[in-house]
Amino acid sequence: MALVIISILTAVHPGALPYLGAAYESLDSQALPDGWTWEWCLQEDGSDVGAREALPKPDDPRISIGSSRKGGPAVARTMAFAGSVGEVVKVLDADDELTAGALARDIGALTAHPQIGWTTSRVLDLMPDGSLLGFEGDPPAGLMARGAVLAHWREHHRAQVHPATLCMRRELVTLLGGWMALPASEDTGLLTALSVLSEGYFTPEPGLRYRKHAGQSTAHPAHGSGAEWAARMSIIEARADALAALLDRS
Numbered sequence: 001m002a003l004v005i006i007s008i009l010t011a012v013h014p015g016a017l018p019y020l021g022a023a024y025e026s027l028d029s030q031a032l033p034d035g036w037t038w039e040w041c042l043q044e045d046g047s048d049v050g051a052r053e054a055l056p057k058p059d060d061p062r063i064s065i066g067s068s069r070k071g072g073p074a075v076a077r078t079m080a081f082a083g084s085v086g087e088v089v090k091v092l093d094a095d096d097e098l099t100a101g102a103l104a105r106d107i108g109a110l111t112a113h114p115q116i117g118w119t120t121s122r123v124l125d126l127m128p129d130g131s132l133l134g135f136e137g138d139p140p141a142g143l144m145a146r147g148a149v150l151a152h153w154r155e156h157h158r159a160q161v162h163p164a165t166l167c168m169r170r171e172l173v174t175l176l177g178g179w180m181a182l183p184a185s186e187d188t189g190l191l192t193a194l195s196v197l198s199e200g201y202f203t204p205e206p207g208l209r210y211r212k213h214a215g216q217s218t219a220h221p222a223h224g225s226g227a228e229w230a231a232r233m234s235i236i237e238a239r240a241d242a243l244a245a246l247l248d249r250s
Contacts, residue, residue, distance in 0.1 A: 003037040006103060006167075007086030011076030013045045016094035017054040019211060024055055024063075026097035026209075033107055038062060042094075043080035046070035074186035078178030090167040091187065095211045097126065102207040106167035109201040113143065117198030118168045120161035120191075121207030128213060134206075141204040149195035150240045153188075157233050161200075163187035165208045172197060180239070182232050189236040196243045 008027060012020065027040060040060075042051050044067035051065050052058045068079045073093075081089060088110060092098060102121065109119045124132040139148075139160055152160035164187060172194055180189035194200065 004035055004088075005086035006032070006036060006038050006088045006090055006107065007081075007084035007170075008038055008040045008090050008092050009077050009080040009084060010040065010042050010092050010094050011045055011073040011080065012042050012049055012051045012094045013073075013076075014049055017050055019095040019213075020051060020054040021056045022097050023092060023094055024057065024060075026099075027092065028057075028060075029100065030098060030103045031101065033104055033111075036107060038103065039064065039084065039086060040092075041080040041084045042066070043068065043076040043083075045072065045076040072183060072186075074179035074181055077186075081173060081178050087170055088167060089170055089173050091164060093164055093210075095213065096164060097209040097211070099124075099206050099209060101205070102165075103167075105203050105205060105207065109203060110167070110169065113199075113201060115199055116143065116201050117172045118166060118191075118194045119201040119203060120163070120165045120167075121203040122205060123162040123165060123208045123210045124206045126209040126211045132209065138204065139202050141202060144195070144200040144202055146199050147196055147244065149200070150192050150237075150244065153192050153240070154237060159188045159191055161191070161202055162208070162210070163191040164210060166191060166194075168194060169198075180236065182235070183228065185232045185236060189232075189239065192236055192240040193243055196240050196247065 040063045042065045044051050047067055064083060066079060066083055090106060106119045122138055124134055126132060149160050176190060176193050179186040182189060
């Protein structure tokens with residue numbers, strides 16, 4: 001019997017190379033349910049990034065490495081998605097680490113609840129000194145109603161759940177065309193659109209160690225304020241609203 005594949009998509013830029021080995025180790029140590037396996041689709045954002053040289057086991061047959069013209073994480077993730085084959089798609093940033101059991105919990109939620117299209121989980125910030133910090137404000141564990149993430153976003157302009165933990169059914173990612181063509185918040189744009197199309201699920205156990213470091217895109221001065229931020233927020237909300245209106249008319 002053929003194994004069911006979960007595709008792990010990772011955009012790689014030079015600043016994340018020091019952490020890529022830890023990302024691999026966190027993936028390699030995952031215990032998956034019977035009948036499942038994973039593939040890791042790495043996409044270099046630009047040429048000669050050096051992902052293969054940064055991996056502890058570059059010849060692992062479950063790993064594929066592609067490269068494309070530099071376009072930022074949205075382009076790289078979408079290109080990685082284009083080269084993937086899994087029925088389920090999971091995000092893993094090159095500088096982050098999965099927690100033990102993260103993939104099994106995602107697969108378990110999608111299997112137990114066939115009506116949902118996506119899952120997310122609690123996140124722990126991985127600080128430069130190695131400490132782990134949580135934060136308040138997670139939703140209740142379990143099913144998340146269609147549109148709940150958008151409603152929270154509209155009020156707070158902050159995602160209710162962390163988009164870096166997204167695990168999704170392939171057909172929904174295809175329908176939405178991958179990640180939004182934005183310099184940042186592209187994953188939040190995908191999350192809000194997914195929440196309009198389908199119910200989701202929130203797992204209260206931490207699924208990701210989200211590394212904090214000076215080189216990450218969220219450290220950029222334009223990430224949380226200014227004209228670029230306002231434009232990103234506007235188009236994310238406008239697309240989600242347009243999808244909701246289309247569904248209401250159907």
